[in-house]
Amino acid sequence: xxYRRFGRTGWEVSEVGYGMWGMGGWSGSDDEESxxxxxxAVELGVNFFDTAWGYGEGHSEGLLGRLVRANPDRRLYxxxxxxxxxxxxxxxxxxxxxxxxPPEHIEEYVHSSLRNSGLEKFDLMxxxxxxxxxxxxxxxxKKMDELRSQGLVGAVGISINRWEPWNGVRAVRSGHIxxxxxxxxxFDQNPEDELFPACREMDVAVIARVPFDEGTLTGxxxxxxxxxxxxxRNTYFVPENLIPSVERADALKPVAERAGLTLPEMAxxxxxxxxxxxxxxxxxxxxxxxxxxxxxxxxxxxxxxxxEELRPHRWERKxxxxxx
Numbered sequence: 001x002x003y004r005r006f007g008r009t010g011w012e013v014s015e016v017g018y019g020m021w022g023m024g025g026w027s028g029s030d031d032e033e034s035x036x037x038x039x040x041a042v043e044l045g046v047n048f049f050d051t052a053w054g055y056g057e058g059h060s061e062g063l064l065g066r067l068v069r070a071n072p073d074r075r076l077y078x079x080x081x082x083x084x085x086x087x088x089x090x091x092x093x094x095x096x097x098x099x100x101x102p103p104e105h106i107e108e109y110v111h112s113s114l115r116n117s118g119l120e121k122f123d124l125m126x127x128x129x130x131x132x133x134x135x136x137x138x139x140x141x142k143k144m145d146e147l148r149s150q151g152l153v154g155a156v157g158i159s160i161n162r163w164e165p166w167n168g169v170r171a172v173r174s175g176h177i178x179x180x181x182x183x184x185x186x187f188d189q190n191p192e193d194e195l196f197p198a199c200r201e202m203d204v205a206v207i208a209r210v211p212f213d214e215g216t217l218t219g220x221x222x223x224x225x226x227x228x229x230x231x232x233r234n235t236y237f238v239p240e241n242l243i244p245s246v247e248r249a250d251a252l253k254p255v256a257e258r259a260g261l262t263l264p265e266m267a268x269x270x271x272x273x274x275x276x277x278x279x280x281x282x283x284x285x286x287x288x289x290x291x292x293x294x295x296x297x298x299x300x301x302x303x304x305x306x307x308e309e310l311r312p313h314r315w316e317r318k319x320x321x322x323x324x
Contacts, residue, residue: 001045002297006278007205016297017048019281024056037290038067044294050281052081058116065117079124082109090161091129103143126157132170141176163317165191172198179205187315196276205278208271216245219263238322268296
């Protein structure tokens with residue numbers, strides 16, 4: 001496992017981190033399997049773990065706390081997220097700070113996450129949705145400074161809405177945040193345009209999420225794929241999304257084959273080829289996924305000529321009612 005500097009915090013974090021969304025208690029998740037996978041990740045050098053109150057109303061946070069207590073001799077970096085007060089994901093234009101993150105709500109849910117996890121402090125606390133116009137109302141920043149001074153939070157971050165990397169540039173340039181979490185993968189290369197340059201300028205860490213485009217970049221989905229009743233992917237992968245996603249993933253398979261790579265490995269190493277990225281947080285519930293994803297770090301960046309071949313696979317997308 002290789003490590004990267006996490007922006008101005010100076011932390012050295014594993015370039016492959018761990019996204020804990022799938023451990024919220026749905027889609028057949030099993031706590032014991034989750035804990036085995038988390039522990040295996042620690043053994044392989046993973047030291048950055050990302051969860052949220054919204055992942056099972058604190059269930060995933062509880063698993064992270066158990067992992068930290070089971071590894072007292074290791075420095076594990078913990079990250080969670082405050083849900084918006086209106087509990088609407090993603091945020092929409094026009095939502096005000098009072099509807100989403102008024103100071104008293106921020107404080108309530110930071111304490112809630114600490115109770116859920118049994119931790120005394122989160123290294124990184126993020127806003128689970130974001131609108132850049134909230135930069136003008138700095139009550140959120142003042143409250144986070146207060147919580148940081150109390151030793152409850154180490155650093156502050158934002159999680160940017162799907163396919164809106166521009167909607168965080170002002171926050172980065174404000175100097176109030178230490179990290180941004182954004183979708184970045186072979187299809188979604190848009191953060192390279194404005195967001196990444198701002199992050200480099202302000203020394204803000206970048207957490208790349210959804211590295212496999214919700215599964216299409218694993219190469220395992222087909223145009224007939226379906227999921228159990230209640231699984232959120234049934235509403236995300238509507239035909240309007242599933243069909244072009246599978247077609248675009250299929251177009252990448254011969255590229256990976258010629259390079260002697262699996263599609264998931266190529267997807268991860270594409271992201272790791274960008275030095276602006278601090279860590280990737282794939283979701284991993286099974287041991288085999290932990291081991292294969294962690295191995296991508298050892299393999300390093302892709303060859304420059306392969307990166308150039310992947311550039312035309314950029315996909316310009318706009319948020320839709322189903323895109324969540």
